[in-house]
Amino acid sequence: MSHLVVKGLSVTFAGRPPVAALRSVDLEVADGSIVAVLGPSGCGKTTLLRVIAGLQRPGAGRVELDGVELDADGTHLPPEKRGIGLVPQEGALFPHLDVAGNVAFGLRQLDKATRTARIEELLAMVGLEGLGGRRPHEISGGQQQRVALARALAPRPSMVLLDEPFSALDAGLRAEVRAEVTRLLREAGTTAVMVTHDQAEALEMADAVAVMRAGRIIQVGPPAELYREPHDTWVGAFLGDAIAIPGIVDGPTVTGALGPLRLRRPAPAGSTTIFLRPEQLRLLGPEDVAPGGAGVLAEVRAVRFRGHEAAVDLVVDGVELMARWPSAGLPPVGATVRVGVVGDVLALEQQRD
Known part of the structure; x- marks a missing residue:
């Protein structure tokens, strides 16, 4: 060795x-x-x-x-x-x-x-x-x-x-x-x-x-x-599928098209890029929706079958996203669904050396 x-x-x-x-x-x-x-x-x-x-x-x-x-x-x-x-x-x-x-x-x-x-x-x-x-x-x-x-x-x-x-x-x-x-x-x-x-x-x-x-x-x-x-x-996108959307940091949360999300680590207040993985975007059912609503509404634009899972293209408030969901029970193209984020997210710079 x-x-x-x-x-x-x-x-x-x-x-x-x-x-x-x-x-x-x-x-x-x-x-x-x-x-x-x-x-x-x-x-x-x-x-x-x-x-x-x-x-x-x-x-x-x-x-x-x-x-x-x-x-x-x-x-x-x-x-x-x-x-x-x-x-x-x-x-x-x-x-x-x-x-x-x-x-x-x-x-x-x-x-x-x-x-x-x-x-x-x-x-x-x-x-x-x-x-x-x-x-x-x-x-x-x-x-x-x-x-x-x-x-x-x-x-x-x-x-x-x-x-x-x-x-x-x-x-x-x-x-x-x-x-x-x-x-x-x-x-x-x-x-x-x-x-x-x-x-x-x-x-x-x-x-x-x-x-x-x-x-x-x-x-x-x-x-x-x-x-x-x-x-x-x-680096994040090079290592695998990623979601990167505009957001605003305010204390321990960052808010964008997916609503207010919990930050994994502190970030400077103001404009940023919200970074998360497609597997963090979950399809919510009636049992997941708390009183007053949970998650955000999304339109299903495309479903790309990959065997045990599928890549699902969504539009949320004009922002295009890609989720990765199990193949069983996928929503049809054109459907409006409610989605939420599992876990915390990052606020990242676009690229820095």
């Missing part, structure tokens, strides 16, 4: 004008944890991974692993001396080698008997016993990804880096393989950093998520904390 510290990392690519890929990035990864670096395409997350791996030299800042400087002023440890495994996009297996040969790629320093035993151990760990003689094109995409992970773990690295590891898999297989890879990393006790643009992937797999935007890490924390307490409306 390993402890990674990234401090003040900056990378600028030459051009007209120059492109700042990383801007004073700080990140700490605890021993044995899985950290997901999440952000849109072009935000710098793959560049960050390449710097940690030693494939890209930073212009400024330092990278430290278990107290050893990998990158600093005048210091750059080459990739092969870092003790870091890399699982690239789509696995990138060697097509001319069989599965065993791919796993053995980083074990050339071992004698034959030890190497064979390690290959068998790894294939058993990733559930591919008996497939060592097959070529990459003879196994499925999910199996290829497990071979790539086994190859990265083979030399017992201090840390494993995963670069969009499931992007080439279809949706159903992606969920299955990421659950399996998470299990394998935790069983091996391996510290891992994964970059992805898939919010569900990051929230499901990681102990901590680092959200990147325009070369900077905007917020880091446990998945549930980031989902409930985003830094701003951009």
